[in-house]
Amino acid sequence: MKCVKYLLFFFNFIFWICGLALIVVGVIVQVSLHKTFLIHDASASAAPIFIIGVGVLIFFIAFFGCCGAWKENYCMVTTFAVLLSLIILAEIAAAILGYVYRNKLSVIVQDSLNEMISNYQNSTTEFRDTVDKLQEGWKCCGVNSSNDWKGFNIDGNTVPDSCCVNVTKGCGKGTMTDAKKVHQQGCHDVLEAFLKKNIQWVIVAALVIAFLQILGIVFACLLMRSIRSGYEVM
Numbered sequence: 001m002k003c004v005k006y007l008l009f010f011f012n013f014i015f016w017i018c019g020l021a022l023i024v025v026g027v028i029v030q031v032s033l034h035k036t037f038l039i040h041d042a043s044a045s046a047a048p049i050f051i052i053g054v055g056v057l058i059f060f061i062a063f064f065g066c067c068g069a070w071k072e073n074y075c076m077v078t079t080f081a082v083l084l085s086l087i088i089l090a091e092i093a094a095a096i097l098g099y100v101y102r103n104k105l106s107v108i109v110q111d112s113l114n115e116m117i118s119n120y121q122n123s124t125t126e127f128r129d130t131v132d133k134l135q136e137g138w139k140c141c142g143v144n145s146s147n148d149w150k151g152f153n154i155d156g157n158t159v160p161d162s163c164c165v166n167v168t169k170g171c172g173k174g175t176m177t178d179a180k181k182v183h184q185q186g187c188h189d190v191l192e193a194f195l196k197k198n199i200q201w202v203i204v205a206a207l208v209i210a211f212l213q214i215l216g217i218v219f220a221c222l223l224m225r226s227i228r229s230g231y232e233v234m
Contacts, residue, residue, distance in 0.1 A: 006217065011219060019060075023056060026055055113187055120152070142186050165180070174186070
């Protein structure tokens with residue numbers, strides 16, 4: 001019983017750290033989507049908000065489990081096991097929904113980038129700076145190609161300077177199709193590939209956490225059995 005008690009306490013400490021990590025990751029993703037990638041689609045916020053919500057729940061449930069294990073309280077350990085089971089079911093449901101709607105990511109990125117180009121000239125300086133940093137940092141231009149900036153200037157052949165291979169003032173004037181001076185690849189494929197790659201890492205992390213949660217439930221059940229046996233002996 002002592003061994004199970006300390007193992008459960010140890011795993012709950014790991015859960016507590018995982019919960020805190022999920023909250024941080026969720027906040028970073030949410031900020032990145034809206035500030036760095038300029039994605040304002042409400043459905044895109046569902047994933048980071050869910051991650052933050054699960055992180056908060058795990059954070060408090062782990063604390064609850066630590067107390068139950070340390071005090072060897074049957075009621076607290078049972079509640080911990082039930083809540084953790086519900087969290088796993090919610091994570092499975094979220095994983096299924098994520099897989100079903102995985103193709104929507106491309107549409108969200110496409111719409112957000114189209115909005116970015118449409119609003120570029122009539123927006124705030126902060127918005128334009130964000131777009132420029134996006135293109136310059138990811139070495140891309142427009143949505144699908146540099147041709148998406150045809151309406152940027154009256155000559156139809158000018159792009160923002162942030163599209164240039166070597167960014168200097170006025171470098172984008174009259175160089176839209178010049179591959180030596182302007183990046184021809186659009187930002188859509190670059191950002192979509194980046195987001196999909198990071199989603200894969202999120203899935204791997206979720207599987208690891210789910211495995212730890214299942215172990216936590218197993219240890220909680222063993223501790224509950226030991227506590228009940230102790231009550232029967234008394």
